[in-house]
Amino acid sequence: xxxxxxxxxxxxxxxxxxxxxxxxxxxxxxxxxxxxxVPTLRGRTIVNLxxxxxxxxxxxxxxAGKRLSADVVNFSPTSSSLAKDESILDTAxxxxxxxxxxxxxxxxxxxxxxxxxxxxxxxxxNAGDGAxxxxxxxxLDLLTVYQEKGRIDGxxxxxxxxxxxxxxxxxxxxxxxxxxxxxxxxxxxxxIPPAIETLGVKAFTSLREAIDGADVVMALRIQRERLDGxxxxxxxxxxxxxxxxxxxxxxxxxxxxxxxxxxxxxxVELSHDLAxxxxxxxxxxxxxxxxxxxxxxxxFAGRPLAAAREG
Amino acid sequence: MPNPHTPPDSPTARPTAQQPAAPRSGEERVVxxxxxxxxxxxxIAHEVLERNEGQSRLYLVAIPNGGVxxxxxxxxxxxxxxxxxxxxxxxxxxxYRDDLTxxxxxxxxRRTEMPSAVDGRIVILVDDVANTGRxxxxxxxxxxxxxxxSGVQVVALVDRGHRELPxxxxxxxxxxxxxxxxxxxxxxxxxxxxxxxEVVVVPKGGxx
Numbered sequence: 001x002x003x004x005x006x007x008x009x010x011x012x013x014x015x016x017x018x019x020x021x022x023x024x025x026x027x028x029x030x031x032x033x034x035x036x037x038v039p040t041l042r043g044r045t046i047v048n049l050x051x052x053x054x055x056x057x058x059x060x061x062x063x064a065g066k067r068l069s070a071d072v073v074n075f076s077p078t079s080s081s082l083a084k085d086e087s088i089l090d091t092a093x094x095x096x097x098x099x100x101x102x103x104x105x106x107x108x109x110x111x112x113x114x115x116x117x118x119x120x121x122x123x124x125x126n127a128g129d130g131a132x133x134x135x136x137x138x139x140l141d142l143l144t145v146y147q148e149k150g151r152i153d154g155x156x157x158x159x160x161x162x163x164x165x166x167x168x169x170x171x172x173x174x175x176x177x178x179x180x181x182x183x184x185x186x187x188x189x190x191x192i193p194p195a196i197e198t199l200g201v202k203a204f205t206s207l208r209e210a211i212d213g214a215d216v217v218m219a220l221r222i223q224r225e226r227l228d229g230x231x232x233x234x235x236x237x238x239x240x241x242x243x244x245x246x247x248x249x250x251x252x253x254x255x256x257x258x259x260x261x262x263x264x265x266x267x268v269e270l271s272h273d274l275a276x277x278x279x280x281x282x283x284x285x286x287x288x289x290x291x292x293x294x295x296x297x298x299x300f301a302g303r304p305l306a307a308a309r310e311g
Numbered sequence: 312m313p314n315p316h317t318p319p320d321s322p323t324a325r326p327t328a329q330q331p332a333a334p335r336s337g338e339e340r341v342v343x344x345x346x347x348x349x350x351x352x353x354x355i356a357h358e359v360l361e362r363n364e365g366q367s368r369l370y371l372v373a374i375p376n377g378g379v380x381x382x383x384x385x386x387x388x389x390x391x392x393x394x395x396x397x398x399x400x401x402x403x404x405x406x407y408r409d410d411l412t413x414x415x416x417x418x419x420x421r422r423t424e425m426p427s428a429v430d431g432r433i434v435i436l437v438d439d440v441a442n443t444g445r446x447x448x449x450x451x452x453x454x455x456x457x458x459x460x461s462g463v464q465v466v467a468l469v470d471r472g473h474r475e476l477p478x479x480x481x482x483x484x485x486x487x488x489x490x491x492x493x494x495x496x497x498x499x500x501x502x503x504x505x506x507x508x509e510v511v512v513v514p515k516g517g518x519x
Contacts, residue, residue, distance in 0.1 A: 026422065
């Protein structure tokens with residue numbers, strides 16, 4: 001049952017996921033029209049509250065909202081004016097007083113969207129919080145895989161890279177497992193979260209073992225500052241061991257697809273060639289992101305608040 | 312929230328716009344059977360040809376889900392009567408509904424497939440049951456987002472007549488006076504929309 005807020009994939013069940021994906025498939029059709037706009041959220045206001053810089057996700061939400069005819073307001077407070085936790089909630093309450101119909105929140109600290117949701121009347125959609133969750137990214141990944149493979153159930157999905165710091169990985173692990181896929185992760189031991197296997201995934205420190213027979217190989221973005229000693233000896237070593245290229249990809253299934261949440265560090269997580277060409281589906285992920293976020297806004301934003309709270 | 316009236320053997324059955332579920336047997340009455348529906352669609356095909364004489368730029372656009380099998384049958388009838396090969400589109404009206412902000416739960420979206428441009432064509436909207444006129448209003452708004460038809464006409468297999476908007480149905484299969492507390496449902500075999508089709512009237516909400 002879809003609730004008021006979308007804070008994480010962990011909170012959703014299989015039926016919710018299927019409903020969101022099915023709605024997104026219908027929204028894709030709107031994106032193929034000459035006039036890419038429907039009146040569904042006319043007169044509704046969506047606030048993009050991004051405490052952490054993000055061009056891609058914010059733009060994707062903005063386009064999605066506009067295609068549904070909502071008024072989309074971007075609010076990106078500078079970190080200096082928000083040093084204290086208190087001021088985050090103050091900012092949120094100030095926005096709430098302007099009666100938005102949904103607030104899309106990104107913050108570098110896990111749990112902030114939840115705290116904001118607790119303080120607000122409007123539904124909150126998590127656009128990424130720390131290393132916790134990035135539900136719309138996982139949903140667009142699920143949509144992309146579903147449309148490439150025709151199913152999720154029974155697929156083998158390998159997630160490669162900095163799982164420890166990755167909200168994308170965490171949300172995808174929940175999503176793929178809930179829809180019946182097998183999930184393996186591959187990373188240097190320093191970047192594998194402790195007790196990750198309790199989620200139901202298999203962890204490998206060998207790329208080859210993790211992607212052996214995989215239908216989907218998802219590379220994660222690695223922050224450059226993590227490549228200098230503390231977690232990984234060097235960029236060169238990381239890309240030699242965990243960077244994907246066509247040679248290493250031979251161990252996956254012949255028709256395996258390669259995904260990346262973007263932006264790609266070319267030559268690090270993916271070879272230049274793989275970053276741009278099949279079997280990578282990176283631009284499909286971006287394209288699907290707009291339809292998926294339209295689906296999320298349709299399902300969560302602008303419902304009568306009393307009813308949304310019950311839901 | 313499983314509906315006790317949904318036949319358990321039809322997990323894929325999607326209710327059509329006007330009504331959520333198939334009823335308990337015994338409370339429903341069949342108002343059009345498959346033969347009557349076929350006959351109505353033949354008559355409507357004749358009326359469409361008569362009214363649009365010399366017009367080959369017609370475009371049948373079904374309102375899902377109930378309008379889809381009806382539009383296909385109508386296209387077939389028009390082909391056998393006149394040799395016209397007409398495009399058949401499917402246009403979901405959900406994103407154009409006027410009651411979305413009143414409902415806590417968002418209705419599921421249905422498929423939209425518009426294989427031809429609507430510009431300069433006479434679009435014939437096909438729906439199973441016309442009642443308040445609100446679905447037709449939504450369909451016209453949706454249609455205009457696809458271009459500028461030279462005309463719009465409306466087919467409804469059943470017209471219940473409780474109009475709330477100034478909308479006229481051009482081709483009616485059958486006028487069926489109903490109580491507002493009744494549902495009118497087009498359905499096919501085992502809850503699908505496969506023939507044989509029938510239209511039934513059932514009391515709304517089960518326990519009256």
